[in-house]
Amino acid sequence: MKAYFIRLAFSIMSMVIIYGIFFLVGWHTKNFAPFIILPLGLAGGYGALYVYKMIQEAKAKEQL
Numbered sequence: 001m002k003a004y005f006i007r008l009a010f011s012i013m014s015m016v017i018i019y020g021i022f023f024l025v026g027w028h029t030k031n032f033a034p035f036i037i038l039p040l041g042l043a044g045g046y047g048a049l050y051v052y053k054m055i056q057e058a059k060a061k062e063q064l
Contacts, residue, residue, distance in 0.1 A: 003049055
């Protein structure tokens with residue numbers, strides 16, 4: 001369950017960062033913005049979950 005919260009937190013954080021970049025560039029009001037922000041945010045969450053699992057596996061190997 002902890003992994004899902006990590007994925008959710010990093011997905012939201014990624015979306016906020018990408019939206020901030022779009023806001024600075026002025027693309028936040030364009031029709032294509034959600035179709036770029038949402039998938040990249042979800043990918044950021046899955047990427048963070050993947051890195052988290054790699055770290056957990058490395059810690060488990062060290063304890064053996």
